[in-house]
Amino acid sequence: MNQFVLVDCTTVDGALSQLKDGSVVKAAGVDLLDRMKNGTTTPSRLVNIRNISALRGIHPSPEGVTIGALTTLTEISEHPLLQSHYTILTDACGTVATPHIRNMATLGGNLLQELQCWYFRSEEYECLRKGKEICFAFSGLNQYHAIMDYGTCPSVAPSTSAVALLGLNASVELTSAKRGKRMVAIKDLYVHPDANPTKFTVLEPDELLTAVMIPQPAKGTRSAYQKYGEKQSNDWAIADAGVVLEMDGNVCRKAAIVMGSASPVVRHAPEAEAMLAGKPITEEIARAAGKAAMQGAPLQTAMQGAQPLSMNAYKVQMFPIAIYRTILLAAGQMGRDPSAAS
């Protein structure tokens, strides 16, 4: 790790005034310090926002719930109201990494963490997303890479909380000293590599992510998230599914089905969602929805359906299962899957 200056801030205004000269924001630092240690990020100045107490907390209101950017994943996953009304989010935050990491990691940092592609995380590999020409994954080791909608860069969306927040139609509040606050929907937060390979989110260098707002779920909403990896402890998703069902009795009015580790940007599975809308949830239909998700129409690129790389065809087998089991979990027809991370 290189030598750097650390500026500690305790107020939002204080922190915003420090966002200059190539400064980098540090929340818990789980992602940032990892990249500094492996040499892929070498900031000369860190602005520590971890001690801004105003940015920490879970605030329910009639419109929904607002979560401060520095709230930890553990605080979220253990929150009773969130557990009952926003199960997809507490499920998601509760499966990230390990208990130790969740005790540290912040919601803002989790949303804004950088790619997990192992080429991206090695200082020796200067790829597209670091401003160079080449992607190493297509001809290289791509067993954990994307299967859908990847275009030029098949890295996968790393943030588990983003899967839940996309399913919940959430927005983030971005604040800058000059321009004040703006709200950005989660679906617009991430920049697809084909649009701009070196810009991962719409966040500007002088902005802080200050809060996440989640609207009140419609009546009868049930939700769940499940993540599948090689291991249950300390591992990343190979396949995952976030499901939000608006139910009328056993009939699904409207469904949101979201995948994280399928593509570079967290995405809905509109084909699967359409399949559930207006129908009673059964195992058969849940399985069909899982399969339909792999037909995925292009959202960000011209890629139709799942197009596995040389080493990750197995992911195309896993996703439909992850989706169908999570639909049934959300609908209360199946227990939490012992094969999923917990």
Next chain:
Amino acid sequence: MATTKIPSSTGVSPDAAQDMAGDGMKTVMMPVGVPGYTLRQEPRTMPATQPPVLPINADLKFIGKSPERWDGPAKVSGRARYTADIQLPGMLYAKFVDATVPHAKVISVDTSEAEKVAGVKGVFVIENLLGSAKLLNPSLEVSKYPIVRYAGQPIAAVAATNPQIAEDAAKLVKVKYDVMPFVVDMDQARRADAPMVFPGPANQAGTAGGGGGAADVPQTGNIHGPSVHTRGDIEQGFKDADVVVEEHYTTQVQVHNALESHGVVADWKPDLLTVWASTQGTASVREGLAGFFNLPKSQVRVITEFMGGGFGAKFGPGNPGVVAAALSKQTNAPVRLMLDRKEEQLSVGNRPSSDQTLRIGAKKDGTLTAIHLVSYGTAGCGTGAGCAGPATNMYKYASLRTEESDIFTNAGPATAFRAPGHPQGAFALEQTIDELANRLGMDPLDLRDKIDENSARRVEREIVRNSAIWKSRHATPNVDHGHIKRGVGVGQAVWYRNISMDSAAEVRVHQDGSVEVLSAVQDIGGGLKTVMAQILSEQFGVPPQQVSVKIGDTNYPVGPNSGGSVTTASLTPAVRDAAWNAAQNFLASIAPALGAQPDDLVLANGEVSSKSGKFQPISFRSAAAKMNTSEVSAQARRIPDYDRKAYETYGGVDVAEVEVDMEIGLIRVKRILAVHDCGRPMNPKQTMNQINGGVIQGMSYALYENRLIDSDYGLMVNANLDRYQIAGSREIPQIEVQLIQSYIGQSSTDASGIGEPGGIIGTPAAIANAFYNATGVRIRSLPMTPAVVLAALANTSQQKETA
């Protein structure tokens, strides 16, 4: 190949006992066999000076019991000092400059910019690299600096006043490469047109921990071998067979990843080089440094107070040791050099991969007529990928042929790794035996009863047969319906009774009643200190906490390097003999003051008493006060095993229960039953600890671990503990260890080692066999990730075995 035996540095000549025949010997009865099964008394001949035979554990007070870890409080309170905790006045911090390319000639190393950095005190450029194989004819390569043969190879090191400066300055060292074509993939490296890792024949010696490959073998391109071993007539063997099973298996490269990284603190003074090292062999580090710097051994002192794991990768000084010592000499200051996680993964060893074709012929009744193993494996730019140990040594057969080859690749050299070659070999052997049992319509345990002559494993299979887990096994595979299928499988281990004669200890008794034991041996985590204290307690009757154990310092009598599971088996008899002799000296020293003959005195229960009732028992402490000198002591060194030939090998039997999620391709290991023997268990709890660790490392190898190198660029992509997958707490199954006492009558403690036989050899094969039992499909490739499992399940039609 170092597959049939661990090299001679840790072995004892079977004939050594004969040297001692003649006068001065005694023949006594010793317990032999397994209590509850086969226990009996057998005569053993040994030097008359040997202490009285120890009864079985049930009749002892301290040995064979499980007192708390002698150094447990120091470890859990943080008082224990590991190498990285050593702080010396004026100490510098060193950082390696590592090669960023997989194959190159180094044209120049420009250190000028680094030297200018404030706080940098020295830069050292490596000209003599350790670890990799060496060209037999060095003149084939003319180069001032070592040829870079793998990315991550150390090239130079910078020493500075703090670690940050050293790291920044290391980045300023400019290495100019003349890059060469490279190959990292073993299958590509086997091709005739592959880039050559070495321009000619090259050999790598093993370490004190084993490893290394055969030297006198052909080398064609990158193929070093085959090393061929034959027994009996293999062609006839296959002609005689009623059934022949032939299968192909592959296993991956596993990296040691001990919790504590490699490293040293070196303090070079004009008449003494002192080195604190994270090592499995203080003796090996001293020997290596004395040799490298041409110093008398008496001027090198190596200290290892506490050690955070090695698994075979920590013998000798290695590049960190010699570079730190050289920098200390150059800068006139102590130098600390600890590797980081990435360097751990790249440059200090690994378990080689394997590609095995195993063919076994058998009679209808199970008798093995022939075993033919052809194996390839890559130990990177080293050798030692042989894996014929299990095929050669587990079962009885009429004929055998093994052909083992190393394939050089541009990757870090392998080194000994917990039971070198054996987890790979057993993965193939034990699945093939399982398959053979299927073909013959025999129960897998019954088949092994037929072909396995080891008496302890016979008892172990009996325990397995009667266990709940085995009784829950489906007699035929693929019974369960639904997406979760359950299966149970068995895998056996074979290991060798390796003894190091470099095992000595001194025991001292002081007039104040304190007792201490000293040896240069290191405790690499198995709990040797506790065992040594137990031995003294048994002898002197005082509790283990009152005994001082001083080890891990070459100032003390020589100790064995902890490789090949030698330590407990080798050292404990020396400790017991020294304790016995010291006790005799002690009794002789106090006898006059007590007005008794020494042989009238008894040491037990913290007291000294008189057999003839000459005086009332007195406490050990007040007896010690009567010593006629301030200290009595005795040294002893290991004597050869009493009757070695009968007990060359031992092992264990591991059983796994798995659940397979047929849709997701996930294997969950639910339970492991590990039934093992290691002679007399000196401390059952610690022994079971070792087996737990072996089981976990074995299942982690079987399901998760995999070193991944990009074949286009030659760089490892998962050189960290995030993407290098290791079993975590949630993956760990319920592990039941059944430790049997298996007395063999070989030494004054009769202990054998457990580090290698315990778990890592049998568990991967047991999991694979359990997978078959669950699904009716074989997995012949490690690690068994969802990708591999789903691919295997998709192939079911081709995989059916005729049951």
